[in-house]
Amino acid sequence: MTTSGLPRRIPGASGRTYTPPEPRPGAPSRALRVRAAAGWERFMRRVEARQEPEE
Secondary structure, X not given: OOOOOOXXXXXXXXXXXXXXXXXXXXXXXXXHHHHHHHHHHHHHHXXXXXXXXXX
C-alpha cells in the first residue's frame, strides 16, 4: 500500500532559524560586549607600545 498523496519528506533544514536568547535585564548585549572587547585590545596595545624597555 503506497500513499502517493503525501509529499516525500526530505531530511534537512526545517525552515526554522536560530535566534539567540535575549539578555537578562541589566546584562550587556552581545554587540556591547564585542565593542568592549575591541576597545580593551586597543587599550592593551597602546599600553604595550608606551612601555619603555626595562633593563
